[in-house]
Amino acid sequence: MLVKVYGSAIHGVSAQTITIEVNSDQGVGYYLVGLPDSAIKESSHRISAALKNVGYKMPGKKITINMAPADLRKEGSAYDLSIAIGILAASEQIKAPNLSEYVIMGELSLDGSLQPIKGVLPIAIKAREEGYKGFILPKQNAKEAAIVNDLEVYGVENIKEVIEFFDKAKPLQKVEIDTRKEFQEKINYFPFDFSEVKGQETAKRAMEVAAAGGHNIILIGPPGSGKTMLAKRIPSILPPLTLKEALETTKIHSVVGKIGAETSLMTVRPFRAPHHTISDVALVGGGSYPQPGEISLAHNGVLFLDEMPEFKRTVLEVMRQPLENREVTISRSKFSVNYPASFMLVASMNPSPSGYFPDDPNNTSSPYEMQRYMNKLSGPLLDRIDIHIEVQKVEFQQLADKRKGENSQTIRARVMNARKIQEERYKNHSINYNAQMGPKEIEQFCCLNDTSLALIKNAMEKLNLSARAYDRILKVARTIADLSQEKQITSVHIAEAIQYRSLDRDFWNV
Template sequence: MLVKVYASAIHGVDATTITVEVSVDPGIKFFLVGLPDSAVKESQQRVRGALAYSQLKMPRQQITVNMAPADIRKEGSAYDLPIALGILAASDQLHSEGLASAIIMGELSLDGSLMPITGALPMALQAVKEGFKSIILPLQNAKEAAVVEGIEVLGASNLAQVVRHFNDDEHLPLIVTDPKSAFERAYSLSGVDFSEVKGQDNVKRALEIAAAGGHNVILIGPPGAGKSMLAKRMATILPPMTMEEALETTKIHSVAGLLSQDTALVAHRPFRSPHHSVSNAALVGGGSYPQPGEISLAHHGILFLDELPEFQRSVLEVMRQPMEDREVTISRASHAVTYPAAFMLFASMNPCPCGYHNHPTRQCTCPPGAVDRYLNKISGPLLDRIDLHVEVTPVKFEEISKDDPAEASNVIRNRVLKARDIQLQRFQNTPHVHNNAQMGSKQLRSVCKIDATGRKMLESAMERLNLSARAYDRILKVARTIADLEGSEGVSPGHLAEAIQYRSLDRGDWGK
């Protein structure tokens, strides 16, 4: 007897429906075909043990399992459950009527219990696209898939439960979740706030501009000036995630296996802070079977690189293309995988190896030429892609000892939201562009028009700082964001002047 069970395979952050065909015929062998990896091939032993423990019979006949389409590689242990159900249905131990309308995935333990899998959200999204009525998953993954509308999500704890469900003895529970509560919880649980930051008004202004336009930023200052503290509070002034952004981000974290059992949706913007010893593959993604890296896990959020010059130069250089294209493609001999990577880069660094170059009260102990060598660890093309270069100075005692709280994050966020609303209206008919930092050359010329005075000012800055064409574009984008924060329709020379001052590392005498 031939039975078909439907499962799912993950490719990048998207799913492909897999048909698991099971045939039980006279004979004694077990065949598993359809380009399975080692983990899938080992399912025979897990299925056999789970059936025995659940008081079900493994047919003493020839069993052939074909996983179609055969040109897509099947990876992992999540195919255990559909294979087991196919064997039971083909041997008349299970009613097969409901199998055609469901996507079924789950790893089996030897005692028949179901273990959690990765990629449940993209599987559910694909199931809706293809018109499946339900998706059956381990109970630990059901909340994650339940955020998808238009499909019944059924959670199971063990194989026996699923068998009883299809035999109409006991139906699996329908899992329902409320995505709105996840968004509310994301902002109510924030433990940091800009009101805790004393002084640093010029830096807070720059971070407000970065948040309003989605711009990359780097802070340069001595140890203890507050660079890391400011970075950790950056997410509190960013706009809340939309449902579309939350689903995209959750898909990536689901594929990477980073979602906890009680997390249905990544409702807060990710904050990723890899150590400076991170490898190329860990940062951008990779491996024999490619997995998303830190830049993709920071999708729609912040990638914080503390002490930027301490990262290997080769590691930093691989970020250049993803920063422009907002996605990264990992190619292997047999296939290529594309992961989204629309992150905001937040970097920090000391001004020199000892950390006290240009410090107002402490003497720099670095030998001659050390400052230039330290800065040269960061390439010009990478700095070109960072919109705001901000110098952070030590906070004076008078400011630290003030009892009055500084401006709170929600006050700053309200101004950021007003600027973002202007940008959303501006780019509503432009696909894949949601803020000023994502503008292309065509949009830049139409929305960042400057007058003769501004053009002369920008020309002078280009010649004096020896700026590249990319830096020219970045200045215009930042100036447009400053104008949006003020509610101005045009970009004035004052907006340009403020944007130009945020190119500290482009000054030839900065490290002197």
């Protein structure tokens, strides 16, 4: 007897339906075809033990299983449940007249219980698109799948529940989530606040500008000046995720299994802070079976690189293209996958190997050592960072001051007002905020008067800036004007934007 069970495979951050054809025939043997990997090939042992422990058995017949399409490689142990149900139905141990109405996925333990799987959200979205009635999966993943409406989601703990559902029409409990309610309840939760930062008003202003326009920023300062403290608080002033952005972000984290059992939807912008020993593949994604890297996990959020010069140069250089294109393409001989990577880069570094600025009496680094340290960051990479800001050490009077600084909520309100201006400006364009502007948008929306042109021309000549740095200054100036709610960019805005190019100054050419 031939039966068909439906599962799903992850390709990039999308899912593709897999038809699992199980045929029971006269003879002896177990044959699994359709490009399965080792984890799927080993499933026969898990399935056999699981069925025995819940009162069923592997049939003493010839079992042939084909996973179609046969030219697409299948990975992981998530097909255990679908194969097991297919074997029981094909060997007529259970009746399953409505098997074709459901997508079934789950990893089996030897006692028949189910283990969580990865990529649940893309699978649920695909199941709804293709008109399946429901999705049966491990209970630990049920909340994540339930955010997809118009799809019945059933979370189960043991294969026996699934058997009884199909064979005896014993109902399963449907999992339902009020997505919008949960989204709104958690959207404004942040563990850190800018009011906790003492002093550093200039750096806070730079952070506000960066958040308002989605600009990349690097903080340069001695140890203990508050660079990491500032960086950790930047998600609290970014605009809240839209529901569409939340779904996009959740899909990526779902593919790598980063969604907790008690979480259904990511409601705050991700903040990723990889260690400086990270490899280039782990940062941008890839591997034998490609997975999203840290830059994709930071999509719609923040990627924080603490002590940026300590990262391997090859790791930093692979970010250059994703910073421009806001996506990364992983190519293999037989296929390629695209991962979104629209993130805000926040980096920090010391001014020298000793940790101090060149004019600080505590600086013990020679000019050669300082130049070699600065050369760890290439010019093309620094060009892609819109804002370079120096973070000075905090004086005792500021540390001892008991007064609270401006809180994140107040700063966020200004940032959101600036973003609203940008949304209105770009409503007929394929971008959302100033940092995404291309040459056409810069020409259209960053018009300068004669005074501003003279000022930026002088800066270009004195600082020997590249064409890309020129564009970055205009983008930042546009954001500063938006924060001031001014339509025209003035020389004041240009002057402030130029001040945010610290690493382009002769001060660093020691």
